[in-house]
Amino acid sequence: MVNLFENVSEMGHEQVLFCHGKDPDIKAIIAIHDTTLGPAMGATRLYPYPNEEAALNDALRLSRGMTYKAACANIPAGGGKAVIIAKPEQKTDELLRAYGQFIQKLNGRFITGQDINLTPADVRTISQETRFVVGVEEKSGGPAPVTAWGVFLGIKAAAQFQLKTVDLQGIKVAVQGLGNVGKNVCQHLYENGAKLYVTDISPEKAEEVRNLYGATVVEPDEIFSQDVDIFSPCAMGGILNSQTIPQLRASIIAGAANNQLGQEKLHGQMLTDKGITYCPDYVINAGGLINVYNEMIGYNEEKAFQQVNNIYDTLLEIFTRAHERGITTNDASKLIAEDRIMKARKSSYQPIAA
Numbered sequence: 001m002v003n004l005f006e007n008v009s010e011m012g013h014e015q016v017l018f019c020h021g022k023d024p025d026i027k028a029i030i031a032i033h034d035t036t037l038g039p040a041m042g043a044t045r046l047y048p049y050p051n052e053e054a055a056l057n058d059a060l061r062l063s064r065g066m067t068y069k070a071a072c073a074n075i076p077a078g079g080g081k082a083v084i085i086a087k088p089e090q091k092t093d094e095l096l097r098a099y100g101q102f103i104q105k106l107n108g109r110f111i112t113g114q115d116i117n118l119t120p121a122d123v124r125t126i127s128q129e130t131r132f133v134v135g136v137e138e139k140s141g142g143p144a145p146v147t148a149w150g151v152f153l154g155i156k157a158a159a160q161f162q163l164k165t166v167d168l169q170g171i172k173v174a175v176q177g178l179g180n181v182g183k184n185v186c187q188h189l190y191e192n193g194a195k196l197y198v199t200d201i202s203p204e205k206a207e208e209v210r211n212l213y214g215a216t217v218v219e220p221d222e223i224f225s226q227d228v229d230i231f232s233p234c235a236m237g238g239i240l241n242s243q244t245i246p247q248l249r250a251s252i253i254a255g256a257a258n259n260q261l262g263q264e265k266l267h268g269q270m271l272t273d274k275g276i277t278y279c280p281d282y283v284i285n286a287g288g289l290i291n292v293y294n295e296m297i298g299y300n301e302e303k304a305f306q307q308v309n310n311i312y313d314t315l316l317e318i319f320t321r322a323h324e325r326g327i328t329t330n331d332a333s334k335l336i337a338e339d340r341i342m343k344a345r346k347s348s349y350q351p352i353a354a
């Protein structure tokens, strides 16, 4: 039996909704972590979770990550995330519209969009039932290229800190996952002279990146042990764990995937002990959130890019603080996020008049 309130109370969630319907058959979990800084924002993932506990844990962890992401990026939004428990082939317009009705009923407390296994077309279908979705209008080219730009800046910040150079000429980078974000990261790296080692479970995607950017293609389970300077995880979460960390030869981890650390404390510490500079996932991958937030308030490309460019300085500050205090970079960034949220709570606190 999952100890529901124990998990939620430990992680500090405000609200968790279990959405259910029989016709169409729908099971979705919407986790709202914290709305101190603004409405909860987080894209929706559709995934065939092996069990309900796995789905709930994913929603809980991803939504907390969104709170920290917004806070570290100085975006006035809170953190939320939703998961629809389904196989991609079970995705129908009816299911998506039923999901949209749940979102609409939250009346703007949760604003969502496209994550794993949803397409922009699916989000348009959801938007037939709710106006609280973003990232469909393609005013800005979608979040993935902006996320990739932020990841590239993060790679440069980590190189400056760890390798004492921002020149990526000849630097070796292993990229895991060549989807919307990973492929764009490869392009920036290629244009800056880096040497690429890549993998994807889709051989076609790997082949494309090999042809475009002269990358060396390796098998998915070989990506961790490549003799490279930088490892850039841009596929799924949980990839930094007790099996993979001992294999790593890179001294920098800088990638887009959410929830990269299997267990935050244990595996964050293992990376620090190995002398690896880890870019906290929710700091380096904030470009997507920054982009959709700007789209929501009226897109201004210059402003959006300025906010993404700040990821560079934010990461340098996190590396420096972590180093000075002897803590993990994950803890250093959490402190920054929690400090901003606490200050906002204090400044908005209105005592009830006697």
Ligand SMILES: NC(=O)C1=CN([C@@H]2O[C@H](COP(=O)(O)OP(=O)(O)OC[C@H]3O[C@@H](n4cnc5c(N)ncnc54)[C@H](O)[C@@H]3O)[C@@H](O)[C@H]2O)C=CC1
Pocket (backbone or CB within 6 Å): 115, 116, 117, 143, 144, 145, 147, 176, 177, 178, 179, 180, 181, 182, 199, 200, 201, 202, 205, 220, 234, 235, 236, 237, 256, 257, 258, 285, 286, 287, 288, 289
């Ligand atoms: N798209 C965005 O703006 C943002 C994405 N992220 C995160 O970044 C990651 C990538 O996102 P997208 O590129 O949009 O997703 P995507 O679905 O386009 O790409 C993921 C790629 O990873 C590959 N893959 C899956 N498992 C793999 C494995 N075990 N080994 C190697 N390759 C594997 C897939 O075949 C696919 O090509 C996800 O974790 C996502 O949550 C985070 C913030 C924003």
Ligand SMILES: O=C(O)C(=O)Cc1c[nH]c2ccccc12
Pocket (backbone or CB within 6 Å): 041, 042, 043, 044, 069, 111, 112, 113, 114, 115, 134, 135, 143, 258, 285, 286, 288, 289, 292
């Ligand atoms: O960084 C993430 O994990 C996101 O969910 C970012 C994001 C992409 N598309 C969106 C639509 C609405 C809210 C957040 C996002």
